[in-house]
Amino acid sequence: MTSALTPVPERDDTPPQSFSTSAWGLIKPYWVSEDWKAAWGLLVTIVVINLLIVGFNVWFNSWNAKFYNALQTKDVAQYSHQLLLFSAAVPFFIVMAVYRTYLRQMLEFRWRQWLTTRYLRAWLGEAAFYRIERDRLADNPDQRISDDLQSFASNTLQLTLGLFSTLVTLFSFITILWTIGGALTMHLSGSAWTIPGYMVWAAGIYAIGGSYIIHKVGRSLISINYQQQRVEADFRFGLIRVRENAEPIALYDGVRTEHAGAEHIFGRIRDNWWRIMKYTRRLSVVTTFYAQAAIIFPFVVAAPRYFSGAYTLGILMQIVDAFGTVSGSFSWFIDNYGSLVSWRATTNRLREFTRVIQSTHLREATSPATEHGGINLHYVDSDSLTTSDLELALPNGTPLAAIADITVKPGSRWLVRGPSGAGKSTLLRAFAGLWPFGDGAIDVPVGAHTMFVPQQSYLPIGTLKAALAYPAPEETFSDEACRDALRLARLEGYVERLGESTHWTRVLSPGEQQRLACARILLHKPDFLFLDEATSALDPANEANIYRLLTERLPKTAIMSVAHRESLAALHNEVLDIERADERAAA
Ligand SMILES: Nc1ncnc2c1ncn2[C@@H]1O[C@H](COP(=O)(O)OP(=O)(O)OP(=O)(O)O)[C@@H](O)[C@H]1O
Structure with a gap:
C-alpha cells in the first residue's frame, strides 16, 4: 500500500523566519487591511496628541523657572499671573491625557477585533480546529485567540507609542537641560576641565547605571513570574477537571487522590511565591533607593553652579524638572522590560500558531480532495x-x-x-x-x-x-x-x-x-x-x-x-x- 499523502510533520518549534521578519508579518496586515483608514487616522491622532503633551511638558518646564523666580523675588503680580496661566493650561492637558488613553484603547480594540475575526475564520474554517487537535499541531489555540491576540495588539501599540513619546521627550529635554544646565568647570591639579552640558551626562549616567543595577537584581523575577502564571493555570485547570468530572470521581471514590493532586500543585504555587517574595524584596531595596536618590541627586549635581550664583532658584527648579524627565526617558527600556519580554513571548506563540494555520499540511488535510494523493x-x-x-x-x-x-x-x-x-x-x-x-x-x-x-x-x-x-x-x-x-x-x-x-x-x-x-x-x-x-x-x-x-x-x-x-x-x-x-x- 502506498500512502502518498505527506505524513504529519513532527512539531517544529524553531520558526523558520527571523523574529523581526515574522513579527512584522504579524503587525503589517492590519495596517494595510480594509480598516486602514480608521487605523491610520486614529494612530496619527494619537501621535499628534502625544506631541502636544510633550509640548505641554516643555512649556511646563519653563513655567517652573518663572514661577519659582517669582517666589524667590516675592513678585506677587508675576506669581498670580503664572498661577492663572497654569490654571488655564491644566484643562487642555487633562483633555489631551484622557483622549490619548481613550483613543489608544479604541485603536487597540479595533486591531484586536480585526485579528480575532481573521484567526477565528482560519481556525474554525474548513475544520482546521479539528486537524490541529487531531495532529496536535499547536497547544491551547483558545488561549492564543483570546489572550495572545489581545496582548499582542495592546503591547505593540503601547510599546511603540511609548517609545516614540520617550524619544521626542528625551530630545526636547536634553536640549533644555544642555542649554540651561550649561558647562561645569572643574580645577584639578592646576588645570581647568570643562564638561559641556554636564547635567545631561549626569542624568544619562544616573539612569543607565541605575537601570543596569535594577536589571541585574530583577531579571530573575521575569522567569519566576512566568512560572507563577503557569502553576496558577495548572492549578485552575486541575480544579476545573474535578468540577467537570465530579460524578466519575465521586463514583470511583477518587476524591482523596484529587485532593492530594490539588495540594501538590498548590505546593508548587507556594514554593514559587516564596521566591517571588524574596526577589521582590531585593528589588524593592534597589528601586526605592533609586527613587529616593533621584529626588536629591539633581540638586547635588546642580549645587556647585547654584552656589556660585550661575542659577537662580527658578532655573534650579527647571533643571531639576528637566533632569527627572531626561533620566526617566533614559530608563524607558528598563521600565518596559517586563512588557517587552511578554510581547516577545506572545509574538513567538502567535507566529508559531500562524505558521500552523497557514501550513500546506493543514490546507491539504482540510480540502476534500487533494492533488497529492491520500484519500x-x-x-x-x-x-x-x-x-x-x-x-x-x-x-x-x-x-x-x-x-x-x-x-x-x-x-x-x-x-x-x-x-x-x-x-x-x-x-x-x-x-x-x-x-x-x-x-x-x-x-x-x-x-x-x-x-x-x-x-x-x-x-x-x-x-x-x-x-x-x-x-x-x-x-x-x-x-x-x-x-x-x-x-x-x-x-x-x-x-x-x-x-x-x-x-x-x-x-x-x-x-x-x-x-x-x-x-x-x-x-x-x-x-x-x-x-x-x-x-x-x-x-x-x-x-x-x-x-x-x-x-x-x-x-x-x-x-x-x-x-x-x-x-x-x-x-x-x-x-x-x-x-x-x-x-x-x-x-
Ligand atoms: N489522531 C490520531 N492519531 C494517531 N492515531 C490515531 C488517531 N486517531 C485514531 N488513531 C488510531 O487509529 C486506530 C483506529 O482507531 P478507530 O477509532 O478507527 O478504531 P475503531 O475500530 O473505531 O475502534 P473501537 O471499536 O475501539 O471504537 C487506533 O489504533 C487509534 O489509536
Whole structure:
C-alpha cells in the first residue's frame, strides 16, 4: 500500500523566519487591511496628541523657572499671573491625557477585533480546529485567540507609542537641560576641565547605571513570574477537571487522590511565591533607593553652579524638572522590560500558531480532495456513495485497514464490524472528509445531506430546542415538529421543556442523550446517516425502536452503523468487515 499523502510533520518549534521578519508579518496586515483608514487616522491622532503633551511638558518646564523666580523675588503680580496661566493650561492637558488613553484603547480594540475575526475564520474554517487537535499541531489555540491576540495588539501599540513619546521627550529635554544646565568647570591639579552640558551626562549616567543595577537584581523575577502564571493555570485547570468530572470521581471514590493532586500543585504555587517574595524584596531595596536618590541627586549635581550664583532658584527648579524627565526617558527600556519580554513571548506563540494555520499540511488535510494523493473525496452526480481501492492509514503513514469496495445505495442499511482499533471510526472520519491519510477514493453524491452521529453527541449549552436542532439554528424547526420527534424517541418527559436552558449533557443520562440524537436525526432527515456506536447506551428494546423508527420514517436514508453488538446484524441488510492491516499481515 502506498500512502502518498505527506505524513504529519513532527512539531517544529524553531520558526523558520527571523523574529523581526515574522513579527512584522504579524503587525503589517492590519495596517494595510480594509480598516486602514480608521487605523491610520486614529494612530496619527494619537501621535499628534502625544506631541502636544510633550509640548505641554516643555512649556511646563519653563513655567517652573518663572514661577519659582517669582517666589524667590516675592513678585506677587508675576506669581498670580503664572498661577492663572497654569490654571488655564491644566484643562487642555487633562483633555489631551484622557483622549490619548481613550483613543489608544479604541485603536487597540479595533486591531484586536480585526485579528480575532481573521484567526477565528482560519481556525474554525474548513475544520482546521479539528486537524490541529487531531495532529496536535499547536497547544491551547483558545488561549492564543483570546489572550495572545489581545496582548499582542495592546503591547505593540503601547510599546511603540511609548517609545516614540520617550524619544521626542528625551530630545526636547536634553536640549533644555544642555542649554540651561550649561558647562561645569572643574580645577584639578592646576588645570581647568570643562564638561559641556554636564547635567545631561549626569542624568544619562544616573539612569543607565541605575537601570543596569535594577536589571541585574530583577531579571530573575521575569522567569519566576512566568512560572507563577503557569502553576496558577495548572492549578485552575486541575480544579476545573474535578468540577467537570465530579460524578466519575465521586463514583470511583477518587476524591482523596484529587485532593492530594490539588495540594501538590498548590505546593508548587507556594514554593514559587516564596521566591517571588524574596526577589521582590531585593528589588524593592534597589528601586526605592533609586527613587529616593533621584529626588536629591539633581540638586547635588546642580549645587556647585547654584552656589556660585550661575542659577537662580527658578532655573534650579527647571533643571531639576528637566533632569527627572531626561533620566526617566533614559530608563524607558528598563521600565518596559517586563512588557517587552511578554510581547516577545506572545509574538513567538502567535507566529508559531500562524505558521500552523497557514501550513500546506493543514490546507491539504482540510480540502476534500487533494492533488497529492491520500484519500480523495469526490462529489459525483449519483445517488449512491461508493469507495474504490480505499486504504486507511495512520497520520505517520502506517497502514491501518484495507476497505472492500462498496456501494451504499439509498435506503440500504450497512453494519460495519471489526475488532476494537481496526479503523471503523476512522472510516467514518474518511467519509466525513476529516481523515485524508491513506489511499483510494470515496465518491459522495453531490448535494447529499450527510449526518454523523457519534457515541456521545455534542449538546450545546442552551435551550433543549437548540440542542435538538443542532447544528441548525433552533428556529429551523417548529415546536410541534420538535415535540413529535421527542415523543417518537421516547423522551415524552421532556416534551414540555423545549424552552428550558441548561447544560443538557449534565442533565440527560447517556441513554437519553442517544435518544435525543435520534430525535435530531428525525428532524434533519439526512440522505446518508453514519452511526458510530450511537445506540450503545440503550437497552435492546429501545435500540430496536430507534432502528424501526429510522427505517419507517426515513425509508430513503442510507444508514451505516458501527457497532459491536451481534443483535444489530438483524436490523441491517449489508455487512462490511474491517480487519487491522497489521493483524492481517501477521495472520
Ligand atoms: N489522531 C490520531 N492519531 C494517531 N492515531 C490515531 C488517531 N486517531 C485514531 N488513531 C488510531 O487509529 C486506530 C483506529 O482507531 P478507530 O477509532 O478507527 O478504531 P475503531 O475500530 O473505531 O475502534 P473501537 O471499536 O475501539 O471504537 C487506533 O489504533 C487509534 O489509536
